[in-house]
Amino acid sequence: MIVLDTGVLVYWTLDREQLSPSASKAIGENEAKIISAVSIWELGQKIKSGDLRLPLRLSDYVERLKAVENLEVMPVDAEHWMRSLVLNWENEDIADRLIVATSMLRSCTLVTADDVIRNFYSKSLW
8 A cells, every 4th residue: 555645646657657667566556545535635725826737627526536547545633643743853844744643543655755754754755
C-alpha cells in the first residue's frame, strides 16, 4: 500500500510520462493506493489560483477517482489533524502536513515529487 501526494495523483491519472521511473514502478507494484481527501481540496485551490488546469471539471475528476479500483480516498479525521499538529516540521502547508500524517498513520511509503516532503519524511520516494 502506498500514499500518493496531490501532484503525483495528477501525474498518475492524467500524464504518466511526468512520473519518475521509481514513482511509476512503486505505483505499478502496489495494488492498493491511498490519497488523502485534502488532495481534493488542494486541487480546487490550485484550480482557483490558476496554477492547475484539468481537462474536466473537478467534480467529474473526483467522481472518476472514486471509481478507480484499489484507490482509497482517505477522509481527514481528528487523528489525521492531531498527527499533523505534532509533526516537528517547519513546513506550514496544511495539505503537505495532512498527506504526511496520512502516510505515517497508515505506515505507508509516500510517493511525492516534493523535495520539502522527501527531505522531512524518510519513507517517501520519487
